[in-house]
Amino acid sequence: MVKHTVKLTPNYLEVNGKRVAEAVAGESFLTKLYRLYNMEYPKFFKMDVLCKVGFVASEVLLGTEGGERFVPRSDRAVLLFNRHSSLHADNTFQRTIANPDEFYPSPSVFVYTLPNIVTGEIAIRNKYQGESSFILLPEKSEEAMDQAVARAFMDRETTSVLTGWVEAVSETEYEALLDLRLKT
């Protein structure tokens, strides 16, 4: 059962199908939303764009859910999907090693060169100690994602799943379609 949904693109934010914010030219939409929703999490600024997108979308989603937050729990899984993995961070890291005369591999960029880090950031922020995973699909497929979520509920302890498509190939090309699903 789908409880809430969030859609985040470089142009707008929708919550449960209703448009709640729009991007304005010349400013970072993600930073604007970070401040608008009082997320108060300085680590946000260290994140790569995939993590920022996933973080902002999940913050809005979980704020919509309401209730007590930041209490450790093991019954909520975080399962996210995309096609391009951590491509943007990969490109950024590649640039730090591309020139043998300016060879300075960046540790803070390298840690983001895995797609599941975004599930880790969400888990850390929310103290979700349940299952976390990331699945890559050749293309966005509702059917494939629904089936994977159904499989996630096979873990006896899992009563809800924070799930959806989180893709960010560059700072200006990204999309998050997240929802919160409860076990039926």
Add this chain to the structure above:
Amino acid sequence: MELTEELKTKMIEALNLEEMTPADIDDNAPLFGDEGLGLDSIDVLELIVLLERNYGIKIADPKQGKEIFASVRTMADYVAANRTK
């Protein structure tokens, strides 16, 4: 520019301390831990890269990092003493 000023500017950029300006960082304030800037182990590694890239200083063991990067002041002292660039 004074070395401490220079280090603060570079740190803010390297560590994505977006909401800070050099004026916000006290020379002697602890960089790590909850009372400080709240830097972590990845930040230490990134500061090690910063020192090599800008000042030609190589630090092989991240454990030395805790002393060198205790504050902007200790960092500046270390850089002044060891820089090759």
Add this chain to the structure above:
Amino acid sequence: MIIRKIAENIVSPLGFTTEENFASVMAGHTALRRYDSLWDLPFPCFVSLIPDERLDAEFETQVPCSTSTVYTKFEKCVLLSATKALKQCELDAASDRVVFILSSTKGNVTLLSDENPDIERVTPAHTAQLVARHFHNPNTPITVSNACISGLCAQIEAYRCLMSGQYDAAVVIGADVLSPFIVAGFQSLKALSDEQCRPFSANRKGLNLGEAAATVVYSVDDDAADGWRMLAGAVRNDANHISGPSRTGEGSYQALTAVIRDSGLSTNDLACLNVHGTSTMYNDEMESIAINRAALNAVPVNAMKGYYGHTLGAAGILETLLTMRALEDGIVPGTRGFDELGVSMPVKVSSQSVDTDKHTFVKLLSGFGGCNAAAAFTNPNLK
């Protein structure tokens, strides 16, 4: 419902079949060695690489495919391993009752260093599709990319796929190949040792990297009285830090506990705990804490990374297959590289092989992103 392993393969620096790999491990071999400037990297490293000549030769003779395509090393490893595994069973890989699952952390990331990188080919999802199409399989392949625990996650995913009734068999391939990207990355984290890694040892200095491809085929087989099967699997997040493990081993402990509970096992049932054992100061310490918290400190612990290095997306499958093979001979392989215990909580690690008459084990892994996975495997009627 009985789901069991019906076929397998390992393509690694220590051999291109499970048998070859097992013989090498039993002989105490490793292909881990020092390179002073591998790929012109400005630092020495200690890694284990799949030999290119042998890979190319076997790929050419064993994998029927288009000669006009130039396959990457990663693609060759994946295709070759899957091909060799499928030859061991009668499975019709083109059936819609079969699903392909790939486990990889970085796939074709080396392509990013090309002049004009083929962006679409970089993602492991592309390789998964390549493999599925190669075997004429009509289903959407699943690619698990959950850092270093991917290999166990992919097996858990396979089990769930089969238990759901949607499929009758799953071909699970775990693979990663090394590159300047990966080696420089781990070096920047100061996680690497430039010598043989020493799991759980007092003088451990870090991990060694390695590459491999390993395939396991699981099938529904209600008549099977024997064969390796997964009893339970669990994935849990530390919710602590994106690259450092929890100091209390929270996620590992929770995954271990869930698996012991769900499989109904007791300490006495276990031949061994095959752990992550990367030889970093933090990982091995954390695992020793998790093992003790889960009251499993009396169970023999062994780690494979002293033979192969850390094979990333392949590790969960490679290390599981070798443990299975070893237990078929009543052996818990020694932890190569171990010398003197150097973790704060007691764990039973030995550099020498130990005999066992038990046929159940638990595999444990941890990965960046704070994730941890555990799975219990058993083979009834093993003699």
